[in-house]
Amino acid sequence: xxxxxxxxxxxxxxxxxxxxxxxxxxxxxxxxxxxxxxxxxxxxxxxxxxxxxxxxxxxxxxxxxxxxxxxxxxxxxxxxxxxxxxxxxxxxxxxxxxxxxxxxxxxxxxxxxxxxxxxxxxxxxxxxxxxxxxxxxxxxxxxxxxxxxxxxxxxxxxxxxxxxxxxxxxxxxxxxxxxxxxxxxxxxxxxxxxxxxxxxxxxxxxxxxx
Numbered sequence: 001x002x003x004x005x006x007x008x009x010x011x012x013x014x015x016x017x018x019x020x021x022x023x024x025x026x027x028x029x030x031x032x033x034x035x036x037x038x039x040x041x042x043x044x045x046x047x048x049x050x051x052x053x054x055x056x057x058x059x060x061x062x063x064x065x066x067x068x069x070x071x072x073x074x075x076x077x078x079x080x081x082x083x084x085x086x087x088x089x090x091x092x093x094x095x096x097x098x099x100x101x102x103x104x105x106x107x108x109x110x111x112x113x114x115x116x117x118x119x120x121x122x123x124x125x126x127x128x129x130x131x132x133x134x135x136x137x138x139x140x141x142x143x144x145x146x147x148x149x150x151x152x153x154x155x156x157x158x159x160x161x162x163x164x165x166x167x168x169x170x171x172x173x174x175x176x177x178x179x180x181x182x183x184x185x186x187x188x189x190x191x192x193x194x195x196x197x198x199x200x201x202x203x204x205x206x207x208x209x210x
Contacts, residue, residue, distance in 0.1 A: 030078035030114040030123070031210040034203045037153065043076035045200025051161045051168065054088075054193040065100065066090030068193070070127075071200070074112065078207065081110030083127060091134070103142065104131040112151060114207040120158060121150035123207050125169045125197075131179065141181030147174040147191065153206050160194035167197040167205040 034042040050068040067090050072083040086102035109128035116122045131144040149171035152159035159168045173190040197205055 029209050030112065031208055032074060032076050032078055032112060033206040033208055034199060035206075036204075037206045037208045039206065041076040042199060042203060042205060044073060046072050046074050046081075046197055046205070047200055048072075048169070048195045048197050051164065051194040051196055054191070056189050056191050063091065063093045063098070065092075068195075070195075072106075072110075074110075077210070078112035078114065080108070081112060081125070081127065083107040083110070083130060086130075086132070088132075093136075096136075098134050098136045100132065100134045102130070102132055104129075104144075107131070112207055114209055122153045122156055123151040125149055125151040133181075139182065141185040142179045143176045143189065144179045145176045147171050147176070149174065151207060153208075154204055161196070164196050165204070167207070168194060169197060170194045 032042045033039040048068075048070040050065075053064040053066055054068050056063050065088050068086070068088050070083050070086040072081060072085075074081045083102075084106045086105070086107075088100035088102075091098045091100045107127060107130040110126050112123060112125050114123040126146060126148045128146045129144075130147075131142060133140055133142040149169045152168045152170070154165045154167055156168075160170045161168065171191055171193050173192060176189050176191060178185050178187050199205055
């Protein structure tokens with residue numbers, strides 16, 4: 001398999017990370033709270049940290065990143081989720097270490113929507129307009145798109161990691177698309193990842209009906 005093709009897989013993995021993942025506008029009736037589902041409304045900084053490896057699969061190969069952290073902001077009604085910075089480390093393929101970088105920040109237009117499903121998630125989370133690239137041995141590929149995943153409150157028994165009492169999000173087979181790079185880069189990749197979401201001051205976050 002060519003080095004460029006493997007590089008593309010890792011580039012897609014990095015995109016997922018922020019992956020954290022909601023639709024570009026919040027639904028009426030959503031409120032983000034701090035501390036509990038009935039706590040004060042929260043508007044401000046949000047930090048998303050991956051729970052377990054980020055996995056990316058293409059028709060050619062797969063890759064993982066062991067650490068992915070995104071910082072951003074959100075309004076108390078769940079609107080205007082914006083990613084202001086993102087970092088990815090521990091990204092590997094069969095070629096070894098790969099450098100992954102966020103591009104075209106900030107990523108604007110995301111949201112959190114409270115839409116509970118009995119026995120399932122508490123809502124959806126969307127990160128829009130992100131762009132991430134990966135470079136190895138001087139070869140680069142860039143992927144961009146929108147990732148939407150399931151959102152869970154800290155007490156939801158179905159959340160991805162029940163040992164972590166924080167809001168969480170899970171992306172399953174999210175699709176990202178190549179924006180630039182070698183013709184050998186796969187056109188799309190599927191991303192699977194889970195994240196915990198906390199306020200920038202460590203606040204426990206909840207989504208509820210307003």
